[in-house]
Amino acid sequence: MSLLEIEDLRVSYPVKGFRAKPIEILHGVSMEVGHGETMGLVGESGSGKTTIGRAVLGLVRPSGGSIRFAGQEISSLKGAERRGLASHLQVVFQDPYTSLNPSMTIGDILSEPLIVHGASSGHARGRVRTLLDQVGLPSDSIDRMPREFSGGQRQRVAIARALAPGPKLIVCDEPVSALDLSTQARVLDLFLDIQRETGVSYLFISHDLGVIRHISHRVGVLYRGDLVETGPAPQVTSTPEHDYTKRLLLASPVADPVKQKEKRQKRRELLAANA
Numbered sequence: 001m002s003l004l005e006i007e008d009l010r011v012s013y014p015v016k017g018f019r020a021k022p023i024e025i026l027h028g029v030s031m032e033v034g035h036g037e038t039m040g041l042v043g044e045s046g047s048g049k050t051t052i053g054r055a056v057l058g059l060v061r062p063s064g065g066s067i068r069f070a071g072q073e074i075s076s077l078k079g080a081e082r083r084g085l086a087s088h089l090q091v092v093f094q095d096p097y098t099s100l101n102p103s104m105t106i107g108d109i110l111s112e113p114l115i116v117h118g119a120s121s122g123h124a125r126g127r128v129r130t131l132l133d134q135v136g137l138p139s140d141s142i143d144r145m146p147r148e149f150s151g152g153q154r155q156r157v158a159i160a161r162a163l164a165p166g167p168k169l170i171v172c173d174e175p176v177s178a179l180d181l182s183t184q185a186r187v188l189d190l191f192l193d194i195q196r197e198t199g200v201s202y203l204f205i206s207h208d209l210g211v212i213r214h215i216s217h218r219v220g221v222l223y224r225g226d227l228v229e230t231g232p233a234p235q236v237t238s239t240p241e242h243d244y245t246k247r248l249l250l251a252s253p254v255a256d257p258v259k260q261k262e263k264r265q266k267r268r269e270l271l272a273a274n275a
């Protein structure tokens with residue numbers, strides 16, 4: 001049994017206007033995330049990646065299908081039952097500038113989820129030091145404010161906060177796209193190290209095929225609310241089967257200008273063949 005099993009997931013959003021019908025964003029998505037696995041979810045803006053993450057986190061109610069976590073149906077959980085899941089299911093958002101409370105110290109930001117789950121303040125303080133070490137931040141960060149940190153360091157704090165309750169799965173929603181390239185690489189490596197140490201699973205959302213290739217064991221490609229291709233990361237990101245994935249691959253930038261030119265030509269040919 002996989003840790004997360006999503007089956008025929010449908011989500012619709014309301015549309016403003018008298019008698020306007022809700023618009024369906026996800027049209028029956030099925031996918032799984034195994035224990036200790038990273039499932040990468042890639043697709044262009046508006047394809048519904050974040051909506052899948054929000055449905056898993058209980059932030060949006062599906063109009064159909066099921067979401068099972070560790071064997072339990074969670075799509076209709078509410079109140080205390082949903083809150084009880086929080087220690088197993090965490091999230092890291094895209095923007096490290098807005099996701100941390102600017103008026104709290106790093107120590108308080110990291111202690112909060114521990115104290116909510118019943119830890120004493122002494123125990124929480126000790127655990128915070130371990131978490132800071134785990135994400136590569138100095139222990140004196142504990143008394144500092146988020147504004148004193150760079151974007152990459154703030155994202156490390158956000159990762160530590162997600163790790164605090166010892167989750168089984170972290171939904172990572174574009175967690176490196178607000179960072180510059182070298183910081184991206186370091187934060188991605190941190191995600192990999194943490195997974196090796198803790199066995200946590202990731203549902204890793206990104207529009208960037210390069211990022212997805214680097215971090216994922218398996219990849220799902222989302223196109224306009226449908227999962228059009230799923231498979232091992234090396235296969236999907238180098239020899240994709242679906243035309244949309246081929247276009248996505250040819251649209252991703254490469255450093256070598258000759259290769260970039262070849263890619264542009266292949267992309268033109270593919271588009272012409274499908275015109």
Ligand SMILES: Nc1ncnc2c1ncn2[C@@H]1O[C@H](COP(=O)(O)OP(=O)(O)OP(=O)(O)O)[C@@H](O)[C@H]1O
Nearest residue numbers: 013014025043044045046047048049050051052207
């Ligand atoms: N709360 C909402 N109400 C109405 N429509 C929404 C809402 N949230 C998202 N949408 C629409 O649902 C579609 C999918 O959005 P979603 O954020 O899931 O896509 P995405 O693939 O994550 O895109 P991006 O990479 O730009 O974040 C978009 O057309 C978006 O405008």
